[in-house]
Amino acid sequence: MSRFWGFVKKEFNHIFRDYRTMLILFGMPVAQILIFGYVVSNEIKDIKIAIYDKSKDNVTQEITNKILSSGYFVLDKNIDNDNQVEEAFKKGIIREVIVFEPHFAEKLEREGKASIQILADASDANTANIVSNYTSAIIRTYMKNELMKGDLPFEIDTNVQILYNKELKGVYMFVPGTMALILMLVSAMMTSISITREKEMGTMEVLLVSPLRSMPIILGKVIPYVGLAFVNALVIIALSYFVFDMPIQGNLAFLLLETLLFILMALSLGILISTVSKSQMMAMFISMFALMLPTMLLSGFIFPIENMPKILQWLSAIMPARYFIVIVKNIMIKGSGFMVVWKETLFLVGITILFLGISIKKFKVRLE
Amino acid sequence: MNEIAVEVKGLKKSYDKVDAVKGVSFSVSKGELFGLIGPDGAGKTSILRILTTLILPNEGSANILGYDVVKDYKKIRNNIGYMPQRFSLYQDLSVEENLEFFAQVFGTTVKENYDLIKDIYIQIEPFKNRLAGKLSGGMKQKLALCCALIHSPDILILDEPTTGVDAVSRKEFWEMLIRLKLKGITIIVSTPYMDEANLCDRVALIQNGTIMKIDKPASITSEFGRMLWAIKSENIYKLIQDLRQFEFIDTVYPFGEFIHITSKSNNMDTNSLISLLKGNNHSKIEILEIQPNIEDCFMALMNN
Numbered sequence: 001m002s003r004f005w006g007f008v009k010k011e012f013n014h015i016f017r018d019y020r021t022m023l024i025l026f027g028m029p030v031a032q033i034l035i036f037g038y039v040v041s042n043e044i045k046d047i048k049i050a051i052y053d054k055s056k057d058n059v060t061q062e063i064t065n066k067i068l069s070s071g072y073f074v075l076d077k078n079i080d081n082d083n084q085v086e087e088a089f090k091k092g093i094i095r096e097v098i099v100f101e102p103h104f105a106e107k108l109e110r111e112g113k114a115s116i117q118i119l120a121d122a123s124d125a126n127t128a129n130i131v132s133n134y135t136s137a138i139i140r141t142y143m144k145n146e147l148m149k150g151d152l153p154f155e156i157d158t159n160v161q162i163l164y165n166k167e168l169k170g171v172y173m174f175v176p177g178t179m180a181l182i183l184m185l186v187s188a189m190m191t192s193i194s195i196t197r198e199k200e201m202g203t204m205e206v207l208l209v210s211p212l213r214s215m216p217i218i219l220g221k222v223i224p225y226v227g228l229a230f231v232n233a234l235v236i237i238a239l240s241y242f243v244f245d246m247p248i249q250g251n252l253a254f255l256l257l258e259t260l261l262f263i264l265m266a267l268s269l270g271i272l273i274s275t276v277s278k279s280q281m282m283a284m285f286i287s288m289f290a291l292m293l294p295t296m297l298l299s300g301f302i303f304p305i306e307n308m309p310k311i312l313q314w315l316s317a318i319m320p321a322r323y324f325i326v327i328v329k330n331i332m333i334k335g336s337g338f339m340v341v342w343k344e345t346l347f348l349v350g351i352t353i354l355f356l357g358i359s360i361k362k363f364k365v366r367l368e
Numbered sequence: 369m370n371e372i373a374v375e376v377k378g379l380k381k382s383y384d385k386v387d388a389v390k391g392v393s394f395s396v397s398k399g400e401l402f403g404l405i406g407p408d409g410a411g412k413t414s415i416l417r418i419l420t421t422l423i424l425p426n427e428g429s430a431n432i433l434g435y436d437v438v439k440d441y442k443k444i445r446n447n448i449g450y451m452p453q454r455f456s457l458y459q460d461l462s463v464e465e466n467l468e469f470f471a472q473v474f475g476t477t478v479k480e481n482y483d484l485i486k487d488i489y490i491q492i493e494p495f496k497n498r499l500a501g502k503l504s505g506g507m508k509q510k511l512a513l514c515c516a517l518i519h520s521p522d523i524l525i526l527d528e529p530t531t532g533v534d535a536v537s538r539k540e541f542w543e544m545l546i547r548l549k550l551k552g553i554t555i556i557v558s559t560p561y562m563d564e565a566n567l568c569d570r571v572a573l574i575q576n577g578t579i580m581k582i583d584k585p586a587s588i589t590s591e592f593g594r595m596l597w598a599i600k601s602e603n604i605y606k607l608i609q610d611l612r613q614f615e616f617i618d619t620v621y622p623f624g625e626f627i628h629i630t631s632k633s634n635n636m637d638t639n640s641l642i643s644l645l646k647g648n649n650h651s652k653i654e655i656l657e658i659q660p661n662i663e664d665c666f667m668a669l670m671n672n
Contacts, residue, residue: 002472002475003472003473003474003475005472006468006469006472006473007469007472007473009469010458010461010465010469013460013461013465014458014460014461017460018460201456201458201459202452202454202455202456203456203457203458205422205450205452205456206450206452206456206457206470206515207473208421208422208445209420209421209422209445209448209450210445210470210473210474211442211445211446211473211474211475212473213442365441366421366422366423366424366441367417367422367423368423368424
């Protein structure tokens with residue numbers, strides 16, 4: 001046993017002495033979660049909009065001024081017939097068209113109610129959501145401050161219509177997705193590199209000619225990374241909860257358990273990569289191209305799986321990250337329990353066992 | 369003393385289309401210091417890697433302390449100390465940490481076997497907190513030797529331990545090996561340096577994957593059986609050219625500042641050679657009869 005712990009201690013020494021490893025291990029998760037977080041949910045600024053004022057009275061003018069002076073929006077053009085709306089969107093410059101109905105001020109005065117239609121281009125779902133929310137908020141504030149001065153209960157009805165991507169998918173995607181990405185990187189890439197480093201430096205030669213068996217060598221290499229990846233997962237969850245208000249509706253312990261399962265899966269994948277690659281360079285490239293890119297592109301992290309061509313959908317069906325993302329989303333957002341995600345969990349368990357089995361079989365007790 | 373520690377029979381090893389080892393047999397007695405002497409690419413590393421169970425032979429067999437290198441590799445790995453050709457310790461761990469790590473891996477402690485490594489470790493102890501990667505070449509080899517010895521192995525296998533090490537460190541290193549031998553450890557060492565052969569009990573001269581000769585260094589040199597002269601002049605390069613032109617001269621090999629020559633009749637009038645050379649505008653000619661060394665024998669064997 002002391003052999004084994006000696007090995008683990010040595011491994012920690014390697015990690016803590018290499019500032020690049022430390023940077024990847026601890027700097028990257030924080031940076032990534034913050035970057036993804038802010039890119040996805042940050043405030044908007046200077047969004048180009050068009051205004052289609054069918055009324056052109058003093059109230060619509062005032063509302064327009066309020067919107068344009070907010071700092072969030074810039075007027076790109078004024079539109080004066082229905083056909084131009086579609087055209088304006090197609091050019092891709094403007095993100096939003098604000099449509100005032102005819103006789104706006106009159107209606108407001110007479111019926112106490114008038115409508116503004118907000119059309120948003122949701123090919124970028126998140127921006128569309130934010131843009132329309134901001135516009136509504138400005139109009140509501142105007143309504144409260146200016147129109148409610150009198151006793152009459154005026155009401156402006158803002159009617160938001162989201163175009164092109166109506167379900168606004170991808171808003172809460174970044175936390176589960178980043179988590180999958182980082183855990184994959186830390187676990188699979190770092191272990192595969194650290195094992196191949198021993199081969200490259202010739203130290204594997206010495207380790208092999210020792211009473212150490214292959215299992216303790218592999219486990220000794222992997223255990224430090226289980227710990228570090230788990231710490232990473234905690235950091236990501238904490239950041240998303242405290243900085244980005246990502247809810248954790250479900251059981252935290254259950255979430256951590258599933259995370260641990262995913263870490264083990266990624267580690268066994270890392271071991272597998274190390275058994276087939278001869279150098280650190282090769283291990284890194286396999287990790288990058290065979291793991292990172294598919295994890296980002298095919299797991300549903302960035303692009304919705306339903307929109308992919310059939311072949312890619314099948315490919316995505318074997319991406320472990322895809323199932324982990326489903327599990328995390330279910331637990332964090334919907335508060336689901338094991339009964340909802342048991343299939344995904346089973347898949348992760350199965351593939352972990354598969355990877356481990358192959359790696360133990362492929363691990364060489366000799367140099368060739 | 370004649371108990372067999374290592375026995376190798378008809379060993380063959382090839383990589384793709386290259387035959388690295390072409391049927392090698394030898395045996396090493398317990399407590400012997402055995403040298404594999406030969407140039408780069410002779411097959412020394414392949415033989416040692418087969419002995420250390422790191423690669424499999426294509427043909428032939430080898431056993432260490434009665435254990436077969438293929439079947440009983442686990443048992444062998446408990447009993448040998450191995451120092452690969454390339455420095456193979458953890459460069460980002462300190463001297464002390466490397467030693468402790470290897471002690472732990474072999475299920476022992478530095479204290480337990482300190483006696484064995486004491487002489488060597490004392491020399492690197494002042495640098496025990498330095499990272500192994502920052503040591504000089506000679507220091508690295510001393511540390512590697514300590515690590516290979518830390519579990520008190522019965523057999524020590526060293527692959528070119530003195531390659532790339534300065535002359536003083538080389539000498540020190542061999543002194544250590546001889547001290548270890550006196551403690552009863554069987555040592556197999558490979559080296560491209562012919563002058564190190566004399567420090568071994570027995571040597572195998574290897575060339576192109578075959579063993580040309582196995583014997584005590586003294587026996588090998590005494591079997592040279594020919595007269596040998598060392599000669600030099602001011603223009604060594606021209607001297608070689610000219611000597612090769614003379615009919616009565618057999619072999620001409622440069623050795624440092626001298627040229628070693630043999631004659632076809634195994635006899636030579638050195639005065640007439642000097643006057644011949646003077647006729648070819650050579651000056652400051654020195655010639656003397658010498659005893660052959662291992663390298664002369666190696667060259668002679670190579671040409672047979």
